[in-house]
Amino acid sequence: MxxxxxxxxxxxxxxxxxxxxxxxxxxxxxxxxxxxxxxxxxxxxxxxxxxxxxxxxxxxxxxxxxxxxxxxxxxxxxxxxxxxxxxxxxxxxxxxxxxxxxxxxxxxxxxxxxxxxxxxxxxxxxxxxxxxxxxxxxxxxxxxxxxxxxxxxxxxxxxxxxxxxxxxxxxxxxxxxxxxxxxxCGLTGSPTRVIDTKENTSGRRRCKYIGFDQLEDVINAALQKTKKSISGTVGTTKLKKVLCVTNAPVEYAKTVTDNIVFCKKNDVGSVISAINSEDPDAVLFGSDSISKRISALVASKLDLGLCADCTALETDGKTLYMIRPALSGSVIAKIKSNTKPAMATVRTTQNSGDIIVAVGYGAKDRIEQVEAFAKRIGAELAASRKAVDNGILPYEYHVGLTGKRVSPAVYVAVGISGAVHHIVGMDRSSTVIAINPDKDAPIFDYADYGISEEFKTI
Ligand SMILES: Cc1cc2nc3c(=O)[nH]c(=O)nc-3n(C[C@H](O)[C@H](O)[C@H](O)COP(=O)(O)OP(=O)(O)OC[C@H]3O[C@@H](n4cnc5c(N)ncnc54)[C@H](O)[C@@H]3O)c2cc1C
The missing domain is CATH 3.40.50.620 (HUPs)
Known part of the structure; x- marks a missing residue:
């Protein structure tokens, strides 16, 4: 073999x-x-x-x-x-x-x-x-x-x-x-072009410090007000037609066109026949693993450029500009495709619940307390890579660049320092609450609320 x-x-x-x-x-x-x-x-x-x-x-x-x-x-x-x-x-x-x-x-x-x-x-x-x-x-x-x-x-x-x-x-x-x-081969054979890059400051938030006694009130208030929105700019000049594969990317499509058509089946044959019959300017997929696979198979079969994991879309009416984090999330790249239709997968929610309590290495001695807290407020658990590497929670819980990406209504990061590799996996959460005794931990730059104390049960 x-x-x-x-x-x-x-x-x-x-x-x-x-x-x-x-x-x-x-x-x-x-x-x-x-x-x-x-x-x-x-x-x-x-x-x-x-x-x-x-x-x-x-x-x-x-x-x-x-x-x-x-x-x-x-x-x-x-x-x-x-x-x-x-x-x-x-x-x-x-x-x-x-x-x-x-x-x-x-x-x-x-x-x-x-x-x-x-x-x-x-x-x-x-x-x-x-x-x-x-x-x-x-x-x-x-x-x-x-x-x-x-x-x-x-x-x-x-x-x-x-x-x-x-x-x-x-x-x-x-x-x-x-x-x-x-x-x-090489640049000649590459339909996608990076046309601009800038430092990735997305996900940065102004942190308001609170006490443990306010934690559950803040979580409840955040749950009430949550309406997930896509950060694309809705321009006046739009693309003529965009094909959405399933309903997943529809909010992104609305930012670049008034004319959305759908391919309900997420398989290679159905998507290719929808492209042939609809002749769209762009084809959008969600970012679950099946969509990622099907989009790459379709792009390869039709020799089309494909941009993965976009966090926003823009257009001047002719070209689709696909915005995505690159280089481990440290920069934001603006990419266009020389082939038509432009193809992109867009970052969508990964079936995460309303609340996620994410455990970092800093919570290693308090895991039972954190788990009990998550259970009490009806939250799913997640983990940083260091927590997974140290056996605190299994691999499936791992959030970040090398794990899964989540976007719940409320993300409570307990004992997580806030490395960029972790941030790219959770920065689309509607409200982020960080619990960490180190006031200088980077996680507070990405949190709406912060508790600068060791985790404790109230
Ligand atoms: C190529 C590459 C890919 C990576 N991919 C990922 C990824 O996908 N996901 C990911 O998460 N990481 C990833 N990492 C690792 C990442 O860079 C960090 O090392 C990791 O996120 C740190 O995990 P942590 O925040 O849990 O631990 P630490 O950085 O050790 O932070 C622990 C934090 O807990 C705080 N703390 C201590 N005690 C308490 C307490 N009692 N209560 C509350 N807080 C406390 C500390 O102040 C500290 O800030 C990757 C790294 C590399 C090089």
């Missing part, structure tokens, strides 16, 4: 965290012949070479000026040309990279390579020469026929090299080596 693991190596030479999990999962499959594939600059070669020490027999580096400036579609195209040559039975990819944070490339790679696809894999339950069955994060058990591609969640820790390990071969491949059409 040949398993190819696609990895993105950062400028610091580090493998992307989700890709590390995909590599570990591949290495733990008994009898598998594991190899690595990466696209990047020449200097990535050393990092790839080091990775082969862990058990990968061979690594391939796609390295050519023709690949520079690739968006997800152009990256997936180049990788698929390498896959045609390597011919693996299985491809393992991380769920997303942290730099791009779209999760589109693996889905598009599966589509372009004609591989069966399972996304958000938490573990493999059965594997044979013909098929594999996986546990997924949101869709239960799923079986794929080989050849297949899976995207892996943050489920394990990449092993360390043994002292006796040896380096495997790293083979550099140019665009010509993989018979790639250079018009489909």
């Amino acid at each position: 040949k398993i190819l693991v696609c990895v993105r190596i950062g400028l610091d030479g580090e493998i992307s965290p989700f890709d590390a999990c995909a590599y570990e999962l591949a290495l733990s499959q008994e009898g598998a012949e594991v190899s690595l594939l990466s696209m990047g600059a020449e200097k990535v070669k050393n990092a790839l070479s080091e990775l082969t020490r862990l058990g990968g027999k061979k690594a391939y580096l796609l390295c050519d000026n023709a690949f520079a400036g690739s968006d997800t579609l152009a990256t997936a195209y180049a990788l698929s040309k390498a896959v045609e040559i390597i011919k693996p039975d299985l491809i393992f990819c991380g769920r997303q990279t942290l730099i791009g944070d779209t999760g589109q490339t693996p889905v598009m790679l599966a589509q372009k390579s004609g591989y069966d696809l399972v996304t958000n894999v938490m573990g493999i339950t059965e594997i044979s020469d013909r098929s594999l069955t996986c546990r997924t994060r949101e869709e239960g058990e799923k079986t794929a026929q080989l050849p297949a591609l899976i995207t892996v969640e943050r489920i394990n820790v990449l092993r360390l090299p043994s002292i006796r390990s040896s380096l495997g071969e790293v083979k550099t491949l140019s665009a010509d080596d993989i018979f790639a059409n250079k018009d489909k």
Whole structure:
């Protein structure tokens, strides 16, 4: 069984965290012949070479000026040309990279390579020469026929090299080596363009400090007044027609058009026939994992630009400008697509309840009290990554860049410092209340109300 693991190596030479999990999962499959594939600059070669020490027999580096400036579609195209040559039975990819944070490339790679696809894999339950069955994060058990591609969640820790390990071969491949059409590679082959970036100050709030005795009154008042709104600017010049896949993105669509049509079924065939019959200027999807997968499959099939996870939309009547956080949420990018219709997934609520009580590492000694408090006020629990990494709550509770994104009416952050990686997962909550004894903790910059004390039950 040949398993190819696609990895993105950062400028610091580090493998992307989700890709590390995909590599570990591949290495733990008994009898598998594991190899690595990466696209990047020449200097990535050393990092790839080091990775082969862990058990990968061979690594391939796609390295050519023709690949520079690739968006997800152009990256997936180049990788698929390498896959045609390597011919693996299985491809393992991380769920997303942290730099791009779209999760589109693996889905598009599966589509372009004609591989069966399972996304958000938490573990493999059965594997044979013909098929594999996986546990997924949101869709239960799923079986794929080989050849297949899976995207892996943050489920394990990449092993360390043994002292006796040896380096495997790293083979550099140019665009010509993989018979790639250079018009489909790099910037030329990339339909999406970043036209502006600025510091991300969204989610910043003016914090009003309160005492524990006011906490429940503030929560109740916030629940009363909550009406979730989309932060897009409703301009006077609008797009002629926008296609919404399901009802999820409709509030965003209203900010850029007066003419909304719907595709009720969220599957590739239905969306493509709706695009063909409606000829919309833009197609919008929600941001649940199924919408993310279907949008990337449709974009790849039609060779259209796709912008993931937009937090606002703008238009001048002709072009759709898609606004989204980038670089781990530290900047906001304005993106347009050179292909029509423009395609985007927009950040929508993830089935979160009205109130979420999120537990951080600072609440580690008070978890029972926090849980009892959440239960009493009818709240769901969530957690920061550090809380999850330290076993305070399981992975499913993890909110943030590498976890899930939530937007409840009220988000109560208990013992959370407010790292940008956490903020991007909860900054669309209507009211944020932070409880943290450290007055300087960044979380207070993103909170409407703050209690600067240790958590206690009233
Ligand atoms: C690539 C990458 C991706 C990441 N992705 C995510 C992600 O998706 N989600 C995420 O959450 N993090 C993520 N992180 C980690 C993130 O940068 C922070 O390290 C993490 O969010 C910190 O968790 P924390 O706030 O619970 O813990 P800490 O930073 O340790 O903060 C604990 C806080 O609790 C306070 N505290 C102490 N005692 C009490 C008490 N008794 N009562 C109340 N408060 C108290 C402290 O003052 C402190 O501010 C990522 C990091 C990297 C590098």
